[in-house]
Amino acid sequence: MRQVALVVHTLRVSRGPVASMRCVAQTTVGNRCLRSIGDGLEPAKPISMGIPSSASGNQLADRLADTPMMVYDWTHLSYEAGIRLAHQHCSFHGLNNEAVMAPSDWENFDALLHEAYIVRPDGWVPPRDPRKRSRPLF
Numbered sequence: 805m806r807q808v809a810l811v812v813h814t815l816r817v818s819r820g821p822v823a824s825m826r827c828v829a830q831t832t833v834g835n836r837c838l839r840s841i842g843d844g845l846e847p848a849k850p851i852s853m854g855i856p857s858s859a860s861g862n863q864l865a866d867r868l869a870d871t872p873m874m875v876y877d878w879t880h881l882s883y884e885a886g887i888r889l890a891h892q893h894c895s896f897h898g899l900n901n902e903a904v905m906a907p908s909d910w911e912n913f914d915a916l917l918h919e920a921y922i923v924r925p926d927g928w929v930p931p932r933d934p935r936k937r938s939r940p941l942f
């Protein structure tokens with residue numbers, strides 16, 4: 805399941821559960837490191853936050869803007885740990901600049917592209933569409 809996460813002040817969408825993400829750094833023998841990136845990281849806290857508005861002028865984006873969604877909040881991490889998570893490095897590779905051996909499992913969040921992965925807080929009810937408001941009968 806893809807997750808919307810707040811990592812180093814940026815909303816990102818993972819390709820799968822963050823706990824299953826593997827390091828993308830090149831090892832000393834030239835292979836991709838496959839260690840988990842979650843080693844030593846305090847787990848994320850689910851929070852509710854407003855969907856950022858888009859400059860696209862798209863009606864769907866405007867409808868989604870400022871409505872609440874659940875986000876895995878990683879802002880409690882130290883700056884170094886947050887950068888390591890954003891770069892998808894294990895604790896061994898940390899902030900090193902080894903070659904990257906695989907595409908990132910993170911994408912920057914875009915409400916239009918990632919609407920299917922938006923999880924709403926429990927009890928949230930979408931606002932009524934004002935265009936569907938019934939006319940008075942008198």
Ligand SMILES: [Zn+2]
Nearest residue numbers: 827837894897
């Ligand atoms: Zn690694």
